[in-house]
Amino acid sequence: xxxxxxxxxxxxxxxxxxxxxxxxxxxxxxxxxxxxxxxxxxxxxxxxxxxxxxxxxxxxxxxxxxxxxxxxxxxxxxxxxxxxxxxxxxxxxxxxxxxxxxxxxxxxxxxxxxxxxxxxxxxxxxxxxxxxxxxxxxxxxxxxxxxxxxxxxxxxxxxxxxxxxxxxxxxxxxxxxxxxxxxxxxxxxxxxxxxxxxxxxxxxxxxxxxxxxxxxxxxxxxxxxxxxxxxxxxxxxxxxxxxxxxxxxxxxxxxxxxxxxxxxxxxxxxxxxxxxxxxxxxxxxxxxxxxxxxxxxxxxxxxxxxxxxxxxxxxxxxxxxxxxxxxxxxxxxxxxxxxxxxxxxxxxxxxxxxxxxxxxxxxxxxxxxxxxxxxxxxxxxxxxxxxxxxxxxxxxxxxxxxxxxxxxxxxxxxxxxxxxxxxxxxxxxxx
Amino acid sequence: xxxxxxxxxxxxxxxxxxxxxxxxxxxxxxxxxxxxxxxxxxxxxxxxxxxxxxxxxxxxxxxxxxxxxxxxxxxxxxxxxxxxxxxxxxxxxxxxxxxxxxxxxxxxxxxxxxxxxxxxxxxxxxxxxxxxxxxxxxxxxxxxxxxxxxxxxxxxxxxxxxxxxxxxxxxxxxxxxxxxxxxxxxxxxxxxxxxxxxxxxxxxxxxxxxxxxxxxxxxxxxxxxxxxxxxxxxxxxxxxxxxxxxxxxxxxxxxxxxxxxxxxxxxxxxxxxxxxxxxxxxxxxxxxxxxxxxxxxxxxxxxxxxxxxxxxxxxxxxxxxxxxxxxxxxxxxxxxxxxxxxxxxxxxxxxxxxxxxxxxxxxxxxxxxxxxxxxxxxxxxxxxxxxxxxxxxxxxxxxxxxxxxxxxxxxxxxxxxxxxxxxxxxxxxxx
Numbered sequence: 001x002x003x004x005x006x007x008x009x010x011x012x013x014x015x016x017x018x019x020x021x022x023x024x025x026x027x028x029x030x031x032x033x034x035x036x037x038x039x040x041x042x043x044x045x046x047x048x049x050x051x052x053x054x055x056x057x058x059x060x061x062x063x064x065x066x067x068x069x070x071x072x073x074x075x076x077x078x079x080x081x082x083x084x085x086x087x088x089x090x091x092x093x094x095x096x097x098x099x100x101x102x103x104x105x106x107x108x109x110x111x112x113x114x115x116x117x118x119x120x121x122x123x124x125x126x127x128x129x130x131x132x133x134x135x136x137x138x139x140x141x142x143x144x145x146x147x148x149x150x151x152x153x154x155x156x157x158x159x160x161x162x163x164x165x166x167x168x169x170x171x172x173x174x175x176x177x178x179x180x181x182x183x184x185x186x187x188x189x190x191x192x193x194x195x196x197x198x199x200x201x202x203x204x205x206x207x208x209x210x211x212x213x214x215x216x217x218x219x220x221x222x223x224x225x226x227x228x229x230x231x232x233x234x235x236x237x238x239x240x241x242x243x244x245x246x247x248x249x250x251x252x253x254x255x256x257x258x259x260x261x262x263x264x265x266x267x268x269x270x271x272x273x274x275x276x277x278x279x280x281x282x283x284x285x286x287x288x289x290x291x292x293x294x295x296x297x298x299x300x301x302x303x304x305x306x307x308x309x310x311x312x313x314x315x316x317x318x319x320x321x322x323x324x325x326x327x328x329x330x331x332x333x334x335x336x337x338x339x340x341x342x343x344x345x346x347x348x349x350x351x352x353x354x355x356x357x358x359x360x361x362x363x364x365x366x367x368x369x370x371x372x373x374x375x376x377x378x379x380x381x382x383x384x385x386x387x388x389x390x391x392x393x394x395x396x397x398x399x400x401x402x403x404x405x406x407x408x409x410x411x412x413x414x415x416x417x418x419x420x421x422x423x424x425x426x427x428x429x430x431x
Numbered sequence: 432x433x434x435x436x437x438x439x440x441x442x443x444x445x446x447x448x449x450x451x452x453x454x455x456x457x458x459x460x461x462x463x464x465x466x467x468x469x470x471x472x473x474x475x476x477x478x479x480x481x482x483x484x485x486x487x488x489x490x491x492x493x494x495x496x497x498x499x500x501x502x503x504x505x506x507x508x509x510x511x512x513x514x515x516x517x518x519x520x521x522x523x524x525x526x527x528x529x530x531x532x533x534x535x536x537x538x539x540x541x542x543x544x545x546x547x548x549x550x551x552x553x554x555x556x557x558x559x560x561x562x563x564x565x566x567x568x569x570x571x572x573x574x575x576x577x578x579x580x581x582x583x584x585x586x587x588x589x590x591x592x593x594x595x596x597x598x599x600x601x602x603x604x605x606x607x608x609x610x611x612x613x614x615x616x617x618x619x620x621x622x623x624x625x626x627x628x629x630x631x632x633x634x635x636x637x638x639x640x641x642x643x644x645x646x647x648x649x650x651x652x653x654x655x656x657x658x659x660x661x662x663x664x665x666x667x668x669x670x671x672x673x674x675x676x677x678x679x680x681x682x683x684x685x686x687x688x689x690x691x692x693x694x695x696x697x698x699x700x701x702x703x704x705x706x707x708x709x710x711x712x713x714x715x716x717x718x719x720x721x722x723x724x725x726x727x728x729x730x731x732x733x734x735x736x737x738x739x740x741x742x743x744x745x746x747x748x749x750x751x752x753x754x755x756x757x758x759x760x761x762x763x764x765x766x767x768x769x770x771x772x773x774x775x776x777x778x779x780x781x782x783x784x785x786x787x788x789x790x791x792x793x794x795x796x797x798x799x800x801x802x803x804x805x806x807x808x809x810x811x812x813x814x815x816x817x818x819x820x821x822x823x824x825x826x827x828x829x830x831x832x833x834x835x836x837x838x839x840x841x842x843x844x845x846x847x848x849x850x851x852x853x854x855x856x857x858x859x860x861x862x
Contacts, residue, residue: 279757309804323706373540376500382507
């Protein structure tokens with residue numbers, strides 16, 4: 001099937017050059033034309049996109065999607081109380097059915113706000129695979145390893161076993177739309193020999209790694225007290241970074257940590273809403289970008305955000321660092337949009353997407369510019385990053401297939417998902 | 432006309448107590464009942480609000496609405512370049528017709544995102560009066576005074592003349608829905624004798640005052656260099672604070688400034704998006720709240736925000752201070768929602784609104800809870816402040832009259848306003 005989107009603005013290429021009244025042609029799952037002249041080739045179907053602007057689909061590089069079921073639980077508690085007194089007791093009650101229902105609810109929100117690909121770290125991961133297959137979204141899913149006993153043999157760590165089995169069973173499904181990543185939850189929830197052995201397996205199998213690093217100063221300092229080194233150095237020494245790694249947070253990193261991340265081409269995920277809300281602080285993003293570290297964006301879980309809307313994260317990433325350093329020129333809209341698109345694609349190992357160019361996968365979203373807060377469009381990048389809202393997305397397309405359009409989900413049954421989420425909430429909390 | 436809203440959640444009273452499956456009765460422009468039992472009185476009309484949550488209408492306490500026409504101009508320039516090289520040349524070209532068109536465009540956005548009352552500082556102010564009369568929104572409008580010549584007699588300052596005439600002509604129109612405030616743009620755009628005389632006129636006439644104070648550290652330090660005192664002390668000494676005053680920004684305030692603001696019951700307006708985006712920094716809001724200073728929220732103009740959406744400001748106010756101080760317990764959702772509602776009402780001199788209670792004006796908004804990102808609703812205040820979006824507003828009511836419902840504007844012609852905004856943009860920037 002060949003589809004031509006016509007009469008729209010397009011933010012084209014790595015530098016988001018704005019084309020007006022332009023054409024974007026799609027052949028199957030791939031963009032085959034972008035330009036202001038009508039293409040000479042024939043298309044099976046044409047779609048008038050007047051008044052809309054096309055951007056690359058957004059990539060949410062860090063989350064724990066089923067935690068939408070814990071949205072609002074323990075708000076405004078200190079982190080340790082929030083985590084151990086509020087999150088974990090509910091999470092211990094979650095069944096695979098609950099987790100599948102929560103993930104599906106999260107997919108509705110992400111797809112409706114322009115996310116075309118996401119990375120996620122949770123358990124009962126096969127449920128997320130099933131949902132992603134159905135939804136048509138791209139996903140880098142993982143089953144994170146945790147280990148608490150120094151004497152536990154690596155071969156008996158059931159989380160590592162599940163992770164390896166998942167990789168074997170599901171990696172590359174749906175023509176690569178579903179990827180299975182390896183994951184080590186964090187330094188403070190693991191022991192060295194298991195991290196070392198699992199990292200070696202990841203490398204041997206050609207996997208990619210997801211980790212949490214230095215989310216809080218407390219985590220960072222406790223690791224130094226325990227091992228005489230920072231979490232980044234700990235992972236580095238255990239071989240984790242010998243596979244392409246995505247490190248969430250990196251709020252409390254040292255100068256040496258930054259050099260290690262750069263040396264190993266580790267991607268960092270900035271999660272500004274979650275880090276700010278939990279009082280963790282925020283990562284030194286402008287410095288990382290200056291050094292050439294690949295920085296992407298994430299929402300983290302909805303229990304600490306409390307939503308999964310990358311437009312909100314773009315806005316916060318764009319204004320936060322300027323405000324703190326008293327420099328309005330620090331974060332540029334083009335940088336922020338790249339963090340939410342091409343940087344995320346690199347992090348996920350999806351170099352065939354993240355940018356609107358002929359030859360790339362047709363992962364495309366459309367914003368409706370006919371809204372009062374999006375007029376006038378004098379600077380399309382400033383408009384996208386500072387003014388636009390997730391709700392301005394009127395089309396979300398993945399691999400050339402439309403998943404969402406004008407408020408309707410075309411691959412998912414939103415009513416069924418809300419019904420099942422309600423049943424899960426009832427099981428979890430009672431009436 | 433008596434109207435009963437039924438079967439909805441309601442955030443009632445000063446502490447936003449959540450009622451479920453409740454009733455809100457309206458007699459004319461006033462709330463006459465709130466409760467979970469059906470009222471015994473008769474109503475002319477009943478409206479099923481199942482799946483929705485009612486909040487007090489939001490109050491946007493600082494802005495320059497016609498600057499929506501400059502949305503995106505000079506993004507990411509340093510403040511002085513942005514202001515003097517980009518803003519002022521365009522503003523000098525604005526006609527009354529342009530200003531009226533810009534204000535109307537801003538009203539569409541504000542009403543659609545739940546703002547029921549706003550404060551605004553701009554020139555050609557009669558155009559904003561005309562628009563507010565038509566729109567049905569509440570507005571505290573002003574014509575700010577500026578003066579640059581030390582020898583200018585007060586009586587010849589045309590801005591002060593326009594301001595006084597506007598107060599005489601329009602203050603209290605529409606049963607108090609339109610209020611005219613006095614306004615002094617800022618210390619750095621004025622001279623003392625004019626500020627003193629105008630402040631005395633404001634006091635004599637029982638007016639309220641709007642000012643900018645210490646938006647940037649540079650402004651603050653330059654005032655000290657010029658007068659040997661801070662902007663807050665300068666206004667205090669010139670009698671400005673002898674009328675109820677709303678002070679925008681207050682980013683770079685001293686300890687003594689805070690004591691002066693408290694002593695004179697000056698309200699402070701926190702504009703987090705604008706202050707952060709422009710690299711100005713941010714006001715010490717938690718400290719102000721602790722001291723008992725009345726802190727409200729504002730968007731500032733769209734040229735520095737770049738939208739007029741109070742849900743975004745609530746979100747930023749809720750997470751910003753937590754993140755910077757590493758204390759997740761610092762800003763509570765109830766405080767933030769009070770800043771956007773009852774604190775704003777106090778600032779505007781509208782103590783008959785800002786809270787949902789019998790006897791208060793029926794300034795009410797409804798959020799549609801049947802959206803994936805608003806489920807589950809385990810903590811209604813956290814949901815409102817952290818998860819909800821301006822686009823979740825499905826009804827905006829002022830004085831018992833519905834201005835906006837399910838995407839439709841009932842008092843304004845959105846197509847005409849967009850058409851006129853386009854004509855203004857064409858006049859300003861060419862094709």
